[in-house]
Amino acid sequence: MAFALFKVGLALILGHEGAERQAYVAELKAALYGYLAPVLGTEGVRTRP
Incomplete structure (x- = not known):
């Protein structure tokens, strides 16, 4: 699942520029x-308040 998420995200990133x-x-x-934190035993980082 993590690899599929990375693969799709990479396609989006490469298709855009700038901001x-x-x-x-x-x-x-x-x-x-957020997906891997529970598997690796670390807490997720809150990116938004």
């Missing part, structure tokens, strides 16, 4: 960390 790309990078990082 949109940075936003997609941030969202992908947050999604992957």
Whole structure:
């Protein structure tokens, strides 16, 4: 599941430039960390208040 999420996110990132790309990078990082944190034994990082 994590690989599929990364693969789709990478396609979105490569298809955009500038601020949109940075936003997609941030969202992908947050999604992957949130998904993998329980598996790895770390707490998820809150990206939004």
